[in-house]
Amino acid sequence: MGRFDDRVVAITGAAAGIGREAALRFAAEGAAVVLVDLPGDGLGETVAMVEAAGGRALGVTGDVTREDQVHAYVQAAVDTFGGLDALINNAGIEGRVGPLTELAVDAFDAVLAVNVRGVWLGMKHAAPAIAARGGGAIVNTASVAGLGGTPGIIAYGASKHAVVGMTKTAAMELAPMRIRVNAVCPSPVETRMMRALEAGMNPDDPEAVHALMAATIPLGRYGESSDVVALMCFLCSAEAEFLTGAAIPIDGGMRAR
Template sequence: MDRRYEGKVVIVTGAAGGIGLAAVERFANEGAQVVAVDLAGSALDEAQARADAAGASVLTVTADVTKSSEVEGYVKAAVERFGGVDVLFNNAGIEGWVGPSTEYPEDIFDKVLAVNVKGVWLGMKQVVPEMRKRGGGAIVNTSSVAGLGATATIFAYGASKHAVIGMTKSAAIEFAGDGIRTNAVCPSPIETRMMRSLERGINPDAPEAVHDNMARTNPMGRYGEPAEVAALVAYLCSDEASYVNGAIVTVDGGSRAR
C-alpha cells in the first residue's frame, strides 16, 4: 500500500463505526498520525488496535460532534499531540427514524440535524484555522446517496445529507484560497451497523429480506464494504487529488447511474 500520509495528521470522526474504523485503518496503513474521535462508550479500542497493528501513532478522543466545546477539544488534542491538522474526515452520523414525515418525532429530527449537519459544520469551523497555519489541508464530509435524491422513509436523514452537500460546496469555494480542498462522499448501502438498523426500521419482521432486496437491486448486486469507502476518502484527501475540490463523489455500485 502507498504511504501517502507519512508526516500527515488525520482526524476521523465517527471512528468507532463501520466506515470510520475502515478509514482509521486505511490512513494508518498509509503512514498517517490518526486522531480517532467518537462518542463515549463507543468502541474506540478497535480503532486503537487497528492503528497499532499498522504501526501508526493514534490518539483516541471521546467527543460529541454536536457540542462546540468538545469539537474544539478534539482539534486541540490533535494539535497538542501531533502539532497540527492536515486532514479531516468529517464522518460521524446517525440514521434517525424510519417512517412517514408527517409522523416523524421532532426530538429525533433535531438530533439528526444536530449530528449530521451541525457536527459537520463545527468540525470544519474548528479545523480550518489549524489547516491555514499549515498552509492548506483536505476535508471530506460524509454525505450519502440520500443527499442526492428522495428518501421518503428517512426524511430527516435525507434532509441532513442534502445539507452536507450544500455545506461542502460552500466550503470548497470559501477555503480554496487557503489551499484547503473540501469534497463529499456519497455511499449507498454499506455493510455497517447503520444499515442493520435501517433494515430493521423498514421491516422489523424481515430485515434480511430488506437487505437482500437492496443488494439485488444495486447494479453490482451487493452492498459496499467500509474499506471501499475508505479507499475513496484516502484518495480524495491525498495530494493525488490536488485539483479535486467541491466534488460530490458517489461510491454506490452504480445505483445513482440509473
C-alpha cells in the same frame, strides 16, 4: 513510503463502521490519526487496532454536536501531533425510520444536530488548523440519500443534502487557504447503520430489505467500508489536488439510474 507520511488526519465516528476502517487505512498509509467518537468501548478498540498494526493513534472522546468538544479534538491533534492536515467528517446517525407525517420534532432535530451541525463545526474548527499547515483536505461523509429522495428517512435525507450543500460552500470559502473540501456519497454499506435501517423498514424480515436494496445496485451488492475509505484516501491525497467541491457517489452505480 505511505501517501500520508508526516500527515495528521482527524476522523470522527471512528469507533465503528466506515470511520474505523478509515482509521486503519490512513494509519497504514503513514498518517497519525486522531480518532473521535462518543463514550464507549469502540473508540479504544479502534485505537488498539491501529496501534497493533504499527500505526499512531490518539483517541478523543467527544460529541460532534458540542462546539467545545469539536474544538478539543482539533486542539488535541495540534497538541499531540503538531498540527492537522485533514479531517474526515464522518460521524452520523440514521434516526428513526417511518413516515414523515409521524416523525417527532425532537427526532428530526437530533439527526440534523449530528449530521449537519456536527459536520459544520468540524469544518469550522479544523479549517484554521489545516490552513496553518499551508492547506489540506476535508472529506464530509454524505450519502446517496444526499443526492435524491429516500422515503422513510426524511431527516437523514435532509441532513445529507445539507452535507452536500455545505461541502460546496466550504470548498469555495476555503479554496484561498488551499483547503479542498469534498463529499463522499455512499450507497448502503455493510455496517451497523444499515442493519438498523433494514430492521426499521421491516422488523419481521430485515434480510429481505437487504436483498431488495442490493438488487437496486447495478454492481449487485452493498458497499464495503473499504470501498468508501479508498475514495476518502484518494480525496486526501496529492493525486486529488485539483479536486474540490465535489459530491462523489461511491455506490456501485446506484445513482446512475
